């Protein structure tokens with residue numbers, strides 16, 4: 001597929017190809033593989049990492065990048081999502097990256113554009129490039145991830161990152177344990193737990209998630225500290241265990257992960273961000289050049 005809407009759009013061999021290319025990109029200089037190509041980003045939800053790292057990735061390879069400032073765009077005058085995408089598509093980009101609060105929006109847009117459409121996150125549905133950079137980071141440290149165990153912790157029900165990782169990590173043979181209070185758990189056939197202590201001795205990695213209050217119909221916690229008192233990843237919890245700590249960002253400090261653990265070498269949060277650039281470079285090359 002020339003589009004990347006969910007992780008399922010990529011076969012295992014294609015993902016291995018992307019990771020091999022991303023590994024080469026860890027050593028600059030880069031060939032200008034996307035010279036004369038144009039990438040347009042359209043982010044209807046806020047982003048620090050995904051939008052910027054697509055821009056850095058594209059520019060590293062010599063592409064031109066246009067970031068539509070949605071707050072100043074004609075969507076504010078009533079232009080529809082489809083017309084916005086169709087008009088930008090008419091400018092001849094090679095790829096459009098879209099983030100939208102509605103699950104399914106990128107899949108619908110993909111049918112109305114002639115270029116590659118990349119999902120930069122849609123509602124609670126999917127965030128494929130995040131899951132790919134997470135798996136890349138896990139493989140860097142664990143080697144073959146087959147049979148390894150990871151706990152995904154937090155607001156899983158509202159998390160597109162969790163959704164994409166569950167699909168991808170289980171396909172690569174990882175055992176995924178969902179750790180959350182009952183109201184944050186989706187319907188699932190995976191093993192679940194409401195206690196980090198219960199799983200801490202068996203897991204090779206923990207992926208902590210932000211509580212997505214913007215997606216809650218009514219407030220669940222009076223304060224996020226109530227969630228953090230049970231689910232924060234602290235030094236007390238991890239002790240001196242050989243374990244990896246991941247988080248897609250943005251982190252709620254001392255609620256998702258303590259300051260001390262964020263500064264610990266076992267915490268790979270900024271490594272995930274660095275890997276996000278090279279994995280997105282490889283994804284752009286793969287989608288645009290085939």
Ligand code: CP
Pocket residue numbers: 046047048049050051121130248249250
């Ligand atoms: N991980 C992630 O998607 O971060 P942003 O929302 O800042 O892009």
